[in-house]
Amino acid sequence: MSVSASFDLLLRGGRVICPASGIDGAFDVAVRSGKIAAVQKDILPSSAKEVVDVAGQLVLPGLIDTHAHIYQYVSGRFGMNPDMVGVRSGVTALIDQGGPSCMTLPGFRHFIAEPAKSRVYAFLSAYLVGGLEGHYYPQLYSPEGVDIDATVKAARANPDIVRGIKAHAEIGGFARWGIRVIEMAAEIGRQADLPVYVHFGQLWGLPESGANGEDADTILTRVIPLLKEGDVLAHPFTRHPGGFINREGVVHPVIQAALDRGLRVDVGHGSHFSYRLAKMAIAGGIVPTTLGADIHGYNTHVPAPAGTPDQHEDEENHPFAGQAKFSLVQAMSSMMALGLSLEQVVPMVTANPAKMIARSDEIGALKVGMAADVSVLTQRPGRFVLRDNENTEVIADSLLQPAFCLRAGVRYDADASILPEAVAA
Template identity: 30%
Template sequence: MAQSLLIRAARPVGFPDHADDRPIDLRIEDGRVTAAGQGIDAPTGAEVIDARGAWISPGWADLHAHVYHGGTDISIRPSQGGLAHGVTTIVDAGSSGEGNFVGFREFIAEPAAERVVAFLNIGSIGLVACNRVSELIDQRSIDITRTLAVIEANRDIIRGIKCRACSTVTGAWGITPVKIAKKVAKIAKLPLMVHVGEPPPLLEEVLEILTPGDVLTHCFHGKPGGNILEDEELFGIARQVAAAGVRLDVGHGGASFSFKVARAGIERGLFPFSISTDLHLRSIDGPVWDMATTMSKLLAVGMPFAEVVAAASTRPRSVIGLPSEGRLAAGAEADFTIFELEDASVTLPDSSGDSATLDRLFAPRHAILGTRSVKAARLFDPTVHG
């Protein structure tokens, strides 16, 4: 762990109150910023990171991943998608429900080197046996009283409610679980994240329930009957709710991202609010791999560089209550990702059976969180998979 650190000549990007992208030096002591500018001296014995040619942003934050390793059959360890790959903050999106959250807190969130928080699943059992045993079979799957009690006892870690709304999960129960989840979110004064996919319920039904601050994840999935480009009326509704403040999240995953849908949506001005991986055991070896590769895919379909960085750092951080302003000011907690943008020519799959050729790849180099300074790299290796 680095008690003193000097980052030399990194180009800032993604800081809402620092628009100047000229290289700066950044001094960090005991996990906090002590100086930012040019020509800053390194403290005696400090670790020095030469970041010439690289960018520095607020720490990347993955708004949708599954890291309840051992508690569900799909979850990875936080370290597999975290600091070693440029991500300082991970939001576990519904792996645990009220019935097993205590294990998530004690054995995952608290020991992790990364900052790990959660959206609590409205289903009491969470994703114990994901897509084999639904967490939302019928009304017995939800206990509102216990869910609210768990939220109150763990508000430092629980930052929202998660509900999966697709036929493979809710079956004939349809839209009802989303309505219950929204009621719980309103009582708890937390945002609601809804997973969408194969209907029922219809995406239109879900969008009627969401309000500003809520999150629609898998916004660019390509599944029939529920993707935003299938009819003009639905696309118009999606644009309206996004403009009103509903946050569209990528949530790539093993089955929930389409290059065609993303490219068409972005060409028509519908950008995602946040870029997340939906990283789990069934997506980490492809088609997702890591946050940097997911960011690279959004860059390839037309999302501007600065928008991609904001969607992977500042914006997801805002969803879970992390400050965006003053990150380079003296006294701020050190929370940064240093990365490069590499030229490439690699063809990658989405999760719908299509592929695209990427000519630039995000490449994390260091992740800094408090006193931790970790050398980082992509999990995806273009020399192997390209």
């Protein structure tokens, strides 16, 4: 170590992939005062106070999870500890999808966003109640539970955290109230000038009166015309009715037209994901823009918060039950097992999410002067079994696993209890 070392930390010898910079190759990454100081070949080790050998590993811009559930305790079993799914899983930035509402946003800021070591953003719920366990209490998500003016006001007043609006377009809601909630959510997005992230695929279940004449296969056709450029269609590979694949087993024809006019697609992996339907959608030309993990306390079997009602404990046949352990990096492996290349997947968790929330100058790139948010992954060759919630298995010929990340230059090892172990084929 040189007494006059000009860098605090040097990541040396890895494969650096930064889609925003057009970089893919053997480079060293130097950090000074929590910021990227250099991305070059063959930086002298003596120029840094600390050198970390990352030869054989992938060095990426800090990963961004576009679908997180981190309003811990407030959103019941859904709410995860932000740093468990964030920096302790190799992910430096999280976008909570619909946890806080205009009423509960101050608590989200004070108790979640500010204390977290991970970067935290949110898509504000279109509903006053926010991301409560709505599958138990769907009556809270009616049009009467939406206040357009209050939600727009909260979004405009909190641009550092609120980067979009979250809503649901699913058969249970349509059977109860028709399309009105989505019309209101789209209006919030227009007035706040923010993207609207729309959940597709059945979520709340049907009322006792049944579908009330609604058809899940028509929801996309009716909702997409309400949306604008930059809005996000979520869960394209859902195993539930109302997704991108209709009952005839083909991609809805409205999807390509939506993409052509600038709408985006987020995987929202989690417990909705189906390899069977994903193969159909990808074969039909659907390549997602972003890759949200959609990890929550139901699909990771995290112990319930104290005081959670007993009804929440019965998970044997729960619609959200799924992987006991999961991560955004595992979701990356999932996409690659479906035939997408590493070079296609990396933008889904770096440059594209940063663009989605209009923060490309802040995150999603390894550029000199930006905060040193860096994710280091190991790519293990071999044959590994990946399984979805339909118990469909695919074989991956390599597996990505997080090693550690830097958040503003501070190192966090990937030691989260939810990280899955490799299962050899």
